[in-house]
Every structure is written in C-alpha cells, then in structure tokens.
Amino acid sequence: MSAQSIPFVVPVVDISAYVRGGTDAERAATAGAMDRACSSVGFIQILGHGIPDPVIQGLKDGVDAFFGQPLEAKKEYRLPAGVNRGYAPPKSESLSLSAGVESASRMNDFFEAFNIGSQASDFPDLDLSEAEYPANAWPAVDGFRPAIEAYYAEAARVARTLTRIFADALGMPTEHFAPLTDHSLDVMRMNNYALPESTVDLDGDLTGMGEHTDYGIVTVLWADQVPGLQVVGPDGTWHDVAPIDGALLVNLGDIMGRWTNDRWMSTLHRVKPPIINGTIRRRRSVAFFHDGNAEAVVDALPTCVPAGEEPHYAPMTVIENITAKLAGSRNGQLYAGAGSVAARILAATDRAKPPANRRGT
Template identity: 25%
Template sequence: MPVPTVPSVPHYVHPPPTKEDLEWADLPIIDFSNASTPEGRAVLTPQVCNAMQTSGFMYIINHGMTQAENDRIFDIADVPFSQVPEEEMKRYVSDIKATGSYRGFKPRRIWEIDNGVRDQLEHYNTHRSITKLQSHPKALQPFLPEMRAFTEYTHNKILTPILQILARGLELPEDTFANFHGFDDESETYLRFMKYYPRPEEDEEKAKNVWLKGHTDIGTVTVLWSQPVSALQILCPDGKWRWIKHIDNALVVNIGDSMEFLSGGFYKGTIHRVRQPPVDQQGCNRLGVFYFGSANADVRLKPLLESPVLQRVGVVRRFDDDKAPTMDQYRSGRTAAYGLSPLTKKDNVVEEQIIHGVPVRHYN
C-alpha cells in the first residue's frame, strides 16, 4: 500500500533545555498506558485525584503519541507565526473584548503586564472542530486535517480519560464530566498555538521578569505539550514559586476554575505564571501547544452535590449555587476582561476583578 504523504512544513527547532540549577516543582508523573480501560483508570484514580487535590498539576507520559508526532505538531504550531504575512494575519485577529472569544490571532502588546509593560506573546486559537466555526489563513490550510486528527485524539484519548478519572475520584458515574464535554458542542474547548518573544531588559526590570501574571485557568482541564524553554512556574502550597521541568514527549496537565467549581473545591485550580526564562535560555522564542478543555456552553458551574465524596467532606464555594454562571458566561466574561479591563488592587501581590459575580484574582 502507498504510504500517505503529508504537506511539507519547515521543521521547528527548539532551543536546548536549560542547564541552570532551578528549583523545580515536585509533580507526579502519571503513566497513561492503560488509561483506555476502566480497570486502568481505576488504578490511576488515587494518583490523579491526589495530584489534583494538592498541586493541581501533573505530568502524563505514555499517552499514545510518539515523539515524531509531537515534533510534527510543533512544526505546524509555528506556521501561524512564521508563515502568515502580517497583512493576512490582521484579517484573522480576534476582537477579544467584543466577542469574549480567542478564536483567531491574539497579537502582541494588547495586554498590560505591569508598570506600563505590555505582553510579547502571540497566539492562534481554533475551535476543536477546526473548520466548523472559523476559517484559517492560507498557510495553515494544508494542515487542517492533521489539526483535526490532533484535536480528536487529544479530546478522546487524553482529555476524556482524565475527566473519567476525576469523576471516579468523586464517586460519580465515570462519564459524568465527559458528558459535559461534547466534541461537537460549540463551547470554547480549543486548540492553541502560542509563541512568546523576548523583551527588552528595561521591560524585564519594570515587570519584575513576569511575562504573564499568576492566574488560574478558566476551563476544566488544560493539557500542555511539554517544551524545553523553562518559563512556567506554579505557586506551591508552601507559598513558593517553582519551575515546571521539561520532560520529552510528556504532557503537563492542570485543573482550571470550572472544574474547581463543579467539584465543590475538591480539585484545585492552581495559580501559575510565565516569567523570563533562565539565563542560558534568555533571548529564545518559546513555542507552545495547548488544549484548553471547557464544559459545554450551557453547563452551570455549581457543585455536583450528588457526589458521595462531597457529601462526606463538604463543599468549598466561591459563590452561591443559585448564582453560578454557565460555562459560556464565565469563559466569555473572563476572556473579554483579561488584560483589557481595570483590576482592583487588594494588596502588594493580588489584584482582583469580578466576572459574573465570581471574584477572579491575578498575582503579580
């Protein structure tokens, strides 16, 4: 049989991993080899649920994608930034504040980080269906079938087993959370390609080396493909910021606000930030691939009180159940406001804004 051919694309070469002696976060490494079976998920449940109750972050290995497939998606991920002419890029810029959606391009310098310093990151976002709700620049069009295959695999073989395990941890029917995440729903579970660019030293000083303020994610589960430029840090339970270490062909997975709300605080949305890379990686671009899981648009983000676990341990709320926003309300409200709306300073570290009655904090 003939071997299927794929469109050619320039190979993206990552910088080498840092050799600096950094304080790394101690995160569990979860082997997903058997996550496709109920028996395998039952074995993984204590490990995954403990991670999501404590650090809120974990690594996943043996998830079914090869290193070659990993390399290929990073090659494609760089196309929107290196192969799309500036004039064409402008036609696909998302009006984030008006629409509450990231679909399309987010250009650099639209968010204020601190002391007048604006961001130096671009991202390109597409609904997981890839072609159902948006069109794409010409340079990306040859790769749309591969992007669709990638989102289908990520949704069905990675996100769904995670959701099934999290439901098990609450002693709910295994598909409880998975049923909230229909692949064909128009909610903003999306694929993101993102690229950070170095900043002038004077901006680093003004922004205290922070590239993206400390925050929790909007959705339920975030899947990040590990890449070697160290910049991601999490706020650990002891109050210290620690670095996320690169592991070849691993996934970095974390819980977002929406899962914290649905789980009544049982699972934790961990605060994380992006800062200037260590000395031996300064001056490098940082390319990322993400899959941001969100519940269906009409899911109301209130605790699943039918959980026997929540009935035993109690519920931690950030708002009254009868005032719980829908997934679409919370997502669009936070998206439209981020970096574009004023924040209320609570102290020297914390700034806050209210989104559909929910206090949302940023950590600087």
C-alpha cells in the same frame, strides 16, 4: 513537616490504563494517583497519553510555519472583538485581569497566539449559537490546517479521557461528565513567546504571560522544554516547571475547582520571559482548553460537599464563567468575581519576589 520544607514536585501520572485498556485495579490505581495529584499541586505530568510522535512533530512544524510569517501577514487573522478565534499579537492581552488582579502594566503579556476551537458547524444536529461556537479562520499556510487538526483531535481525546479519570477519582460514575461535555467549548491556543532571541537586560516589567488560572475544566499542554512556565506550589511560592521527556502537562481550571468545591483547585500559573544565561530563548506551547458545554450548569458535586455544609459557590453556567474571564483578559475589564483566585495570586506575589531575570536555569 511544614509545606515550606516539602520539596516541590510535579506529580507524574501514567494514564495508559484508560487509554489502551486496563484492569479495574489498574484504573483504580490511576484514579487514586490523579486524586492525590489534583488535591495537592493541581499540575500534573501525564504519560501514556497515546499521541503519536508524528502528530506532535506535525504540530511543531505547523506552529513554526505560522509564527514564522511577517507580523503584518499574521495580523490578517487577528481576533475580531468578542471572538475567541484567530491571531492575537504581542501585548494585546493581560491575563492577570481575568483573575481579578490589576496588572502594573495593562496589556503587557508578551506572547503572540493563534486560536482554533469547536464550531457550531461541528454539531449540525444541535442549534448552537455561532457567537459561542464561532467558525475558525484558517491561515493560508501550506500544511498548517491538516497538521493542527490532527493534533487537536488527539488533544480532545486526551481531555475526555481525563474527565473519565476525574469522575472515578471523585467517586462519581465514570461517564458523569460526558453529557456535560458532548459539545464542549473547546479552544486550542498556540503560543509563541515572540521576543527575538538575543542577550538583553529586562526592566522587570515585561511579562511572558501574566498570573492566572485557566477558565474551564482541564487544560492539556504541549510545551517546549524551555524555562519560563511557573506554578504556585503548596508552599505559596512560584516554582519552575518544564515537561519531562514524552509528557504532556495537565492543569485544572476554575470550573473543575467549582465542581469539586475546592477539593481540587484551579492551578495558578504564569510564564516569565524565557532566559538562559542572560539570553532570551524562543519558547512555544500549545494549550488545549476543555471547558464544557456552554449551557452546562456548574454546581458542586455531591461527593465534594461534606454533610451539613453548603457549597462554596453559587451555580453558574460554563458560558457565564468564560465570558466574564475573557472580558478581563481581552477587554481590560477587571474580573471582580474572581474571589479566592485573586487572593491566591496576591498572596503568592507577596511571599516570593517574581524571578524576573532568572539566569542559568
């Protein structure tokens, strides 16, 4: 059966054997399921993550409280140049540039976002650069900080659990990634697709979030069950994805693709304006990016390079990769080193006309 004739399905993996404790056999079954999911789609629905419902509700309330403010109030927390923290207003980024693809309309990603992440002060025993681990700028919104910090801690736990599963799935020691991620450049980005809810006809140029791959190891995503998120499947075309009840979405980033020598590839995805029956719907998502220690060297794992072959990529550090990618999305600089990622985006765009005005989905 050809890839084009296989129905697109986002695999579901229950990780409770690693979260709540399980037998060796149960963990092996989970690792095997994860390997199959990462080797095919690279986008996974995870259940059994263990994040309490009240923590997720607090996250939703905090996101709504911040983005519900007037634009001018939010702009007080706008991202300083070169600092991946704070507020990013609509149409200030173009993620397709981070993947080495020239967008038809630069800085046309119509979402607003607020970023927090790991800080140098979180690791007082290490001499970390504040340029790489900048301080967070917390808005003066009642209840926002404790709610967001509570979810951040849970998402970080889930991401580190996933790296243990990944190590087992790849035939490495379970804690292989621990020393490479013990002061990881983690960022949590809260996204609000900021077009007001209304009935409109789009001109085809507006982008919720442009085609891209994530930069790091793994992304843990909470999202509304509202259409908009799309991923490229094994058939090379774009497919709609929404979380099932109780699930988080997980996708691989470029660093994991490099570590696995493309045994697992980073996942191409984008967000189209969320439209249902011709009406723009509000959509929220919160992405926790687990990227690894700034100085960690990313080189192919020995279990992922066949005997007698050379790795696909030269070694690089985590911060080198992230700096180059951020220069594309934030500063409008085309990332020429994207290589196969750019080719995959262009191939997917050629094969399937982007559904710019989907209705009834």
